[in-house]
Amino acid sequence: MGNPKQKITTFLMFEGKAEEAMNFYISLFENSEILTISRYGANEPGAEGTVLNATFSLNGQQFMCIDSSIKHEFSFTPAISLFVTCETEEEVDHLFEKLSEGGNVYMPLASYPFSEKFGWVGDKYGVTWQLTLENKN
The missing domain is CATH 3.30.720.110 (Signal recognition particle alu RNA binding heterodimer, srp9/1)
Incomplete structure (x- = not known):
């Protein structure tokens, strides 16, 4: 699964849009796919069906993402791209x-x-x- 030698992986935290974002990104880049996905079930901290954790690859480069079950005061910033x-x-x-x-x-x-x-x-x-x-x- 993915590149086992990749030691540092970009980790993206969403609030309910992780799966939608992953599907959007893999549609844009060749050699891209969702590698693993786990979703919150009923009576778990996150909204049922949202992403507990997932890994995906864009042109062979692996990423991780989640839907945070906690509302944060921050999101993504242009300072990292x-x-x-x-x-x-x-x-x-x-x-x-x-x-x-x-x-x-x-x-x-x-x-x-x-x-x-x-x-x-x-x-x-x-x-x-x-x-x-x-x-x-």
Whole structure:
């Protein structure tokens, strides 16, 4: 299951949208799947059917997520983001369009001194993504 050598895994805490977010993310990246999922049952701390814990992979990179049963005063912040190096302009454009729907654009898709094509977005779940075109030089 996944990459057994991966020692450090990004862990995402949602409040009721973990499964929806996982399905959205795996629809955007090739070689992606939900690896394991456990849900809260009846009379357990979390809302029945929400994610107790899950692992999923995006293009072979493994992630973990949960739906917190506790309401927190914090959520995701743009200070940490998932940095995606795309092989083609089409890939950058597609990911930017899909990830920014219902979210926030922090840096519009454009050419910058550090990248021929780059965009920075927060998705509808609050997770932040930096998208860059691979430097072919």
